[in-house]
Amino acid sequence: MVSRVIPVDPFDLVIFGGTGDLARRKILPGLFRRFRAGTMPEESRIIGSARSEHTDEEYRQIVSDAIAEFGGDEKDDKTNLDAFLGRLHYVRVDAAGDEGWEDLSALMRDGVIRAFYFSVGPSLFGALAERLHRHGVADDDSRIVVEKPFGRDLASARELNETLRSHFDEHQIYRIDHYLGKETVQNLMAIRFGNVLFEPLWNNHYIDHIQITVAETVGVEGRGAYYDKSGAMRDMVQNHLMQLLCLIAMEPPAMYEADAVRDEKLKVIRALQPVDYHHLVRGQYDQGTEGEPGYREDAGDPRSFTESFVALRCHINNWRWAGVPFYLRTGKKLKARTSEIAVVFQDLGHSIFEGDEKRHRNILVIRLQPNEGIDLQVTIKEPGPGGMRLIDVPLDMTFADALGPEAEDVPDAYERLIMDVFRGNQTLFMRGDEVEAAWAWTDPIIAGWEARGDVPKLYEPGTAGPDDSAMLLHRDNRRWRDIKA
Template identity: 75%
Template sequence: MVSRVIPVEPFDLVIFGGTGDLARRKILPGLFRRYCSGQMPSDARIIGAARTDMDDAGFRDMVAAAIREFGGGRSCDDGTLDGFLERVGYVAVDAKGEGGWKELASRMRDEVPVRAFYFSVGPSLFGDLAERLHSFGLASEQSRIVVEKPFGHDLETAKALNATLAKHFDEEQIYRIDHYLGKETVQNLMAVRFGNMLFEPLWNAQYVDHIQITVAETVGVGGRGGYYDKSGAMRDMVQNHLMQLLCLIAMEPPARFEPNAVRDEKLKVIRALDPVLPHHIVRGQYAKQGDEPDYRTDVENPRSSTESFVAMKCHVSNWRWANTPFYIRTGKKLRARASEIAVVFKDAPHSIFGEEAGRHSNVLSIRLQPNEGMTLGVTIKEPGPGGMRLMDVPLDMSFAEEFGPEAEEVPDAYERLIMDVIRGNQTLFMRGDEVEAAWAWTDPIIEGWQKRGDFPKPYDVGSAGPEDSLMLMHRDGRKWREIKD
């Protein structure tokens, strides 16, 4: 099977924060891979912009080094890299001042149909950048801006951020990026749900026992301690990444696959979420183990009460999901790096094989990382004589196995989403009212544990999280799926 790559229109893309970590690790290598695939037109231009005093040649050297380190093995020695670097330039700008903006404006081309600005900077600079783009004549009705999370710290700041951006850009010009939505498997989830008659009739409370969403990391907070200790797992992961995954699992079929139709259905799910009861929330904080420092050491705050782990039991109050629990969990320094959505179907209403056959449930597992793919567990007879013994086996669709070497060519999340920005396709981006609705649900949960004075439970590095998170499931006669690579 040969994948079809459709070139995008010519564009000027300015990356504010172009010398930063995200640009080096994801944005620039992703653009290089799109160039290698033939998707980037010959007259596309990429301009890095940051405070650092640097010329075009210096920036190109930095970009080349980033691609060699993070480019995913793409060849850099056959002239391809040189061809890409010819499209790259740099302007030093002051986001809060006047410096560099006239030069940046002089670099922009009026004849190019697409002009995009990637705000790979902290949210505190979003307003300054938006204002200067307009005051220096860089933005037009066709311009697009890309903003990274966090989209606020709570509902109040999210509303203020949306209002700031709305002063200068229409909602159709704002692309709030959540890289989880760019993953191939996440989009395949919609294809599996809405493109197969096999699943959609079963996708409801009558047939689904419960749903688990797990995003587990083996790393700690690393160099993000200052930011993370003010945010925690709830703000950093649940309010955005896990919320988006829950929406895609739970939403109704949109009338058509277009941006506002899809986002309308996601918004309905968020607004249908019940408030979470205190005994349905477990917070954790990784503890010191051997040479591994604890969370408080990593964030340099010996009295921190911020969670590095959170597990919750949620309910979506609508006809499709009445009384069907959604269990979500995420944490750092856990047993394995794994992201999975598991749809656990109900047992057969009556077993003709007797109690000795045990309980067997069908599970649809959607793996986001590592080894993206889907597995459907089915029950069969165990081979051999000796009666009817049942066992569960997977019907596996691993992208790497199914598509072979071509699976390596599947664009990563940032590649896909940046190209969607250039195309003007907002389907996989969050709308402003989605962000605000997510915070409206999240804020009371955080306020609740602050008022109660709850402290996170310690858990061992390399474990599955606090023991209380296991009890969250055991009380309901269920258990978490094993976290494994």
């Protein structure tokens, strides 16, 4: 299989926060991989910007060190690395002041795409947007890329959107959620709308329920101050899990085009019913049996009631999904690192196999990480003599196995999304009204537990979360899929 390389037009990319952790870990190594793949035109440039003072050569060394630390095998390609570093420049800019902006403006070129990556805290988004226009750095075709969090509630999200839209049109704003750039996430639409096999079954006549799980083995160490003001609901459910829910539940768009796709996602969010507090579980990881710190130690607040785990049952109020529960869960310090969507089909109306009392169900599992791929659990006869004994086995398509070396060349999420910015393709980016609708659904949930004074249930690290999470499904005569890598 030969990979198709789709080039982009020449660009100038300015990375505000160009010496920060995200730039070093993800953005710059990803851009180098795209450079090696031939999707970055030679005329393109990358301009790092931060408050610290650096020469171009000093910044190139910072980037070289970042690629050496966080890159893969490509970091040993010295020829391409030297060529890539030659595309880099650095300008010291005060995001909240006026220093450095004239120098940055003078560096901008006409006739190329101008993109600005806000790899900084949201408190600086408005200042950057305003100064980009006041100093003539941005033009009418410029694009800005902003990282989550997109506010911390509906009011702040609206304020942020209004700030950005006062300087840029909606089609120039790229709200990046790296989950949407994952290969398997995009395959959700290919599976649903590219196969006659699944779409006729994608409704409440055939699907019993859907589970979405995003589990992490790490705690909040290093992010405690941020996370304690956020929690799992704001940090994961409102954005990552919400987007996965939209893609699995949306109606077929008229075409695979940015606003057509995002219109259908918005309809899903607006059709979500309020969550009853009986269908919600919050958890917080406790100290480990071998003395490892609990959440409160990691967060630095011995009285914190912030949740590191959330599980909930929700319903979509439309014809397709009436009566089908969606179970969402996410948490830190769980037994394995995994992200998956499991579509659990209904039982057979009648089994012809006498003596087979086990429930057999078809389950479509979309694995997002760590081993991207798709399983379809089907029922077959157990090999060997002795009658018709049924067992469940997966039809497994692990991308690395099915695609061979081709799978190794698949861009990671950040690579794909950044290149889509230059292509002007917003399909995998969140629109402002999507963000606001998601907060409009999330805010009452948070307000409810705060009004009730709910305290998160403690759970032991390395488990599947608090016991109440299992009961959430047991009450419905269902059970969570096991969390495993």
